[in-house]
Amino acid sequence: MTLCSSDSILHPSQLILFAMDLKQIAKDTAKTLVSYLTYQSVRTVIAQLSETDPPQAFWLQSFSSREKIQDGEAYLKALFQERQDLAFRILTVREHLAEEIADVLPEMLRTSIQQANMDQRRRQLERMTQLDLSVPSVNPEQEPNSEEIG
């Protein structure tokens, strides 16, 4: 169910471009996921350490606010130079994380996109309805010379 389908806007030539880029987009998406799971692994390890070894948790927290965590591989490279044990631990955690969530991702992604699109369409419909209500509607049976007023 879509409030407004824009499929008709897509020209066949555009769909070809789309297919050509698809492999690269999938590859870039996987890379983004790896970086995101590295960030989640760092958070996980900090949470674990704060239970078992607060000074270590504090150290990793400080290190992670200094080093850019947006690029997971560069972050890990820097961590290996300072605390090899924590770096190895983060590698282990991110591999576990990936294993655990990989199979639920397709379904979660589809559901999330559909939900987000539905929310956007609903919000826009509401907005358009409010605009219609706030602007006094022009009665089509009205005399066209009403345009001349003003």
Next chain:
Amino acid sequence: MTLCSSDSILHPSQLILFAMDLKQIAKDTAKTLVSYLTYQSVRTVIAQLSETDPPQAFWLQSFSSREKIQDGEAYLKALFQERQDLAFRILTVREHLAEEIADVLPEMLRTSIQQANMDQRRRQLERMTQLDLSVPSVNPEQEPNSEEIG
């Protein structure tokens, strides 16, 4: 094959914490994916428009450098206020993109994480080997009083 397994570092209590957070991490990852695919959809639509309607491509490019695209939903909300047609088109493209790549994501994620971990472990092994080579090894048969020199 791991050069250094850090599994042994994980305490059972930490694995419980891990499992508790897993659902939230999966949810947050899906949200990140939706935002990333929104960004890729904007790029795709700009590429399509640059073939068919360069002024529109230029407009969307400018809009996208003004509005923060990191938060996909906020970006779309802003776009709906200015160019409803382009916003609807991006919704369509991101849903297509998600459909197309969803099923390959688990395998790509696993492969990417394993590859990235192998690269990090190999790099660290090389680094440790170089450190060993650059620091003159102390010959265990040497006289201990060599420390006194200097």
